[in-house]
Structure formats: structure tokens, C-alpha cells
Amino acid sequence: MTHRTLIQDLAALPDGPVTVAGWVETVRDQKKVQFIILRDESGAAQLVNPATRPSTDSGAQEPSEAPAEGPGSAAALALTESISALSHGTFVRVTGELKHDERVKLGGLEVKIGTLEVVSEALETPIAADSSLDKRLDWRFLDLRQPKQSLIFRVQTTFLHALRTVWVEKGFIEIQTPKLMASASESRAELFQLEYFETVAYLAQSPQFFKQMAQSAGFGGIFEVGPAFRADPSFTSRHATEFTSIDTEFSWIDSHEDVMALHEELLAAGFQAVADTHGDEIREFFDVEVTVPQRPFPRIPLAEAKRIVAEQGYVIPRADDDMDPEGERRISQYVRETYGHEFVFLTDYASSIRPFYHMRHEGDPSLTNSYDLIFNGVEISTGAQREHRVEVLEAQAREKGLEPEELSFYLDFFRYGVPPHGGFGMGLARVLMLMLGESSIRETTYLFRGPTRLLP
Ligand code: AMO
Numbered sequence: 504m505t506h507r508t509l510i511q512d513l514a515a516l517p518d519g520p521v522t523v524a525g526w527v528e529t530v531r532d533q534k535k536v537q538f539i540i541l542r543d544e545s546g547a548a549q550l551v552n553p554a555t556r557p558s559t560d561s562g563a564q565e566p567s568e569a570p571a572e573g574p575g576s577a578a579a580l581a582l583t584e585s586i587s588a589l590s591h592g593t594f595v596r597v598t599g600e601l602k603h604d605e606r607v608k609l610g611g612l613e614v615k616i617g618t619l620e621v622v623s624e625a626l627e628t629p630i631a632a633d634s635s636l637d638k639r640l641d642w643r644f645l646d647l648r649q650p651k652q653s654l655i656f657r658v659q660t661t662f663l664h665a666l667r668t669v670w671v672e673k674g675f676i677e678i679q680t681p682k683l684m685a686s687a688s689e690s691r692a693e694l695f696q697l698e699y700f701e702t703v704a705y706l707a708q709s710p711q712f713f714k715q716m717a718q719s720a721g722f723g724g725i726f727e728v729g730p731a732f733r734a735d736p737s738f739t740s741r742h743a744t745e746f747t748s749i750d751t752e753f754s755w756i757d758s759h760e761d762v763m764a765l766h767e768e769l770l771a772a773g774f775q776a777v778a779d780t781h782g783d784e785i786r787e788f789f790d791v792e793v794t795v796p797q798r799p800f801p802r803i804p805l806a807e808a809k810r811i812v813a814e815q816g817y818v819i820p821r822a823d824d825d826m827d828p829e830g831e832r833r834i835s836q837y838v839r840e841t842y843g844h845e846f847v848f849l850t851d852y853a854s855s856i857r858p859f860y861h862m863r864h865e866g867d868p869s870l871t872n873s874y875d876l877i878f879n880g881v882e883i884s885t886g887a888q889r890e891h892r893v894e895v896l897e898a899q900a901r902e903k904g905l906e907p908e909e910l911s912f913y914l915d916f917f918r919y920g921v922p923p924h925g926g927f928g929m930g931l932a933r934v935l936m937l938m939l940g941e942s943s944i945r946e947t948t949y950l951f952r953g954p955t956r957l958l959p
Contacts (some may be wrong), residue, residue: 505524506521507522507524507543508521508547509544511545512545513548513612515567516823517601518601519600519601519901520600520601521598521599521876522596523548523550523603524543524596524622525541525543525544525594525601526541526592526594526625527541527542527591527594527595528591529591530586533554534554534556535554535638536552536553537554538551539586541597542648542776545612546650547650548610548611548614549613550614551582551616552586552615553574554586555583556583556845557580557582559568574691579737580944582618585621586619586745587622590624590626591625591627592626592645593622593623594621594623595620595621595716597616597619598617598618598625599614599615599617600614600615601613601614607751614679628642628645629645629920631742636744638779639717641724641958641959649764650788652946654781654784654785654788655935655939655941657781658939659935660771661780661956662774662934662938663931664776665772665773665776666726666749666769666772667726668772670726670751670769673724674723674724675723675751676722676724677724677725677727678725678727679715679727680707680713680714680727681707681727682707682711682729684705684707684768685704685912686912688707688710688712689708689709689733691709692734694706694708694734695734695744695902706926708731708820710729710748710750711928712913713861714751714926715812715913715916715924716913716916717732717752717921718753718916718921718922718924719916719921720753722723722754723754723755725751725752725755726751726752726755727750728748728749728750728931729748730747731746731747731749732744733927738954739952740827740936741930741943741944742944743932743944743945743948743953744952745946746930746931746932747929747931747932748930749928749929750928750929752924752926753925753926754922756923756924757889757900758872758888759873759887759888759925761925762887762926763802763850763859763886766884766886766927767799770796770846774793774794778794783940785939786808789939789940789941791938791940795939796844796845800846800848800876801838801841801846801847802843802850803834803847803850804849805849805850805852805853808830808847808849811824811834812830817829817830824855824856826849831877831881832880832881834849834877835878838877845878845879846876847876847877848874848875849852849874850874851870851871851874852873852874853868853869854869854871857871857873859896859899860887860896860902861887862887862890862925863890868889873885873887874886876927880937881933883934883937884928884929884930885925885927886926886928887922888923888925891917891922891923891924893914896914897914898918905954932944932947933947
């Protein structure tokens, strides 16, 4: 392991010898002095070298007369030359003397370079600050070197860690469900099919069936953070063909109210951790204030939400009665103005627009015990109580045009005893996009996959 001090830790060290390593962000090569801004994963620092230039005087020193070390030495000359030749992005290892100096804008400290080792040289960067998003994605590894970009994934780490802490404290089990499946679990329309030896397989659209299986297995509560695939040909800012889904499912619920309560608890913990750990940096880089959502979040039945939006003069142009993105934006704005909240649960979706596995209202089968969670104008999640009575489940599947034979492995989960249960699925990149005020999940996905993007 290279012995090095992380740049963020320099501030706490006394003046003296240090080793730092990272990549060259800028070089300022002046006649008498050279400055390098060196960056590593933790921050940036200024390195300085008093330049030693080859003498152009006629009375130049003979090499034999040059001092063995220090200013004017052959080593000093070589160091100056190698700094002049540094290209942006080159990875270097530097030993030197740390000196705290309030006059240095960057962190109030500086490292006077003793030795500089070029570890890996960089070609000229193909992207610039004003490159298009598509070009930045082509060169994602270079794009991610910007502190603003890597902050997104540090925020993601903190967010997921906070969620995991809540689940683990509740005794939930983390599972990994297969991504190769023999059937669809959501809509057949968005299914990736692939050759699978003598048959075909499908990429999992969601862990839906397998997270429910864990309830049959008596696990009580489970969670999974894993990939989900949708053969969705759209190019919107919120759709990917592969995305990370945050899923949970748990037993002995009375209704979707219990699912929403866990959902609120998880999000409040996640936002609290992000605000505590990264609030200042997020303000600096994204100009956004991360606020911890108050619980309970507002809840509005879908029919009521549509009425509110219609009163504003917006008629949702959809035959299927669902909300559309503009409707989501408008209801979110209404909730912000009325309740001062960034989140809203839209509840009681019509059975006609929900999957067969959603439980329906006791006295009104036209409605389901389900919800969508809208955050700052965009749907981030769907949750529901599940139908656990096998004969009802079978009837609902048939009603949706599914053949119970196709689903027999899933229906079996309900034939051998299963507690009432529910859960939700939530798109990680969407949460991050909205939390950070970004305009697309392409920015908040490590490597975005869309209909025309399979690289890098
Ligand atoms: P749903 O299909 O609504 O529900 O998906 C849940 C959440 O996953 C995210 N999401 C997507 N993110 C990026 N690109 C996509 N193409 C995409 N599709 C979905 C969204 C969405 O809200 N099994 C249910 C969940 C459940 O009931 O537990 C399901 O998959 O944030």
C-alpha cells in the first residue's frame, strides 16, 4: 500500500514532512515558482516548487559547479522540468514539507515539493466543463473525477447506509434475488428476453415475487438493493433500462398505512444522515438544502389529487386514469404550498391501473390498498399491501389476462400459509436526482443504461 496522507487530513497535521498522492488538476508554471493543484478522493491541495531554470547566461555554471542539492542543483532542475511537462489528470506521488499558511486560499496550507514521481501519465482530456451530458457520459470515468460528481455517490453511500441501519435494527434480513427469471413480474410490455440454453429467460423487472416469497418463508421483514431491468424505449430524464431498486417487504401489516409508515421512517433516517454528513457540500456544489421530511407525510387519495389538479384547469390526457408527469408536478406544487412538504403519498389507486398482486379495498374492489410516493414532482416509489388469499389472487390474475398456470410457482407461495404483508420498491437514482436538484437520473446513476447507451 502506498503510504500517503489523504488531503483532507493535512489540515490536522503539524508542519513537517508528508506524502500525498492523487491526480494533477492544474499546473501554474511561472518563471520563478510552480504551483500544482493536486486532488485525491478527499479534496485538493496546493503544491509549490521554487522553479530552477537552466541558466542562459554566457557565464553559466559548469555542471560540475552546480550544488549537489537544493536550488540550482541538477535534481532541482529535473523536478522543475518534470512539473512543466505534467499533463492534467496525471497521477503522481509527492513527498514534501507541509506548511500551514493562512494566505493560501485553498485550505490555508501548502506542500513544498521534495520529490515528485509520475505514476501514470494522462492523455489530454476529451471533456471540458461545458461538454454535453452525452459526451460526459461517454467519458464517465473522467466526468466522475469532478468533486461534484463523486459527491453524488458519497451521498448515495450515506443514504443507503442509513436505510440499512433502520432495517437491520428492526431485524430485517437482506436478500439477493435472482435477476434471471422464467416469467414477467410487472408489465409484459417492458420485458427483456434472452436466450437461455434450450429456452428463454427474462431479466427481472423487480424482485416483487421473490420478496413476497420471503414472507411465505417466514422471514418477517426483508430488504434488497439491487438491479432491475425494464425494456422501456423512452428517453425521459427519469427512465433507464437498468436501474437500482430499493425494495422492502414485511409481514403482519394491517394495511398499506403500515408500509407508508416504514417508508417515512426510512426516508427520514436517510435524509437526516445525508443532511448531517454532506449538508454543507451539497449546498456548495448543488445549491440545494437537504431538509429532513416531517412525519407523517401528507396523504391524498388519487381521485382527490386528480380533482385538485383538474380544479387548476389541468385535465390529465390519459385514458387509463393514472396520474401523468405533469399531474405529479402540479400535485406536488399544491402540497408544497398547502402543507410545506416535499413528499406526498397518493393513495388508493384504481384496481384497473394496478398489478394483480395489489390487495383491493375490503368493501370496494375498484380501489387498491396501494400508493405512489411523489417527491418534488416526480414518482419515486410504488408500495402496497399484497393480496395473500390465493383464490382472490388467482381471480385477480385472471382478470388481468394472466394465466394462473404461468404463475403457478408464485401462487404456490400462497398455498402453504402466508401472513398478510406489503412493501415498496423505490428507484435509487430518482431519489438522488430529486434530493440534489439534478435534472436527470443520468447524472445520479453510476453508469446509465438507456435504449441507445450500453457503453462504457
Ligand atoms: P414500479 O414499477 O412502480 O413498482 O417501480 C418502482 C420504482 O422503481 C423506479 N423505476 C424506474 N427507475 C428508473 N427507470 C425505470 N425504467 C424505472 N421503472 C421504475 C421508480 C418506481 O417508482 N414491484 C413494484 C414495487 C412494489 O410494489 O414493491 C414495482 O416495481 O422510482
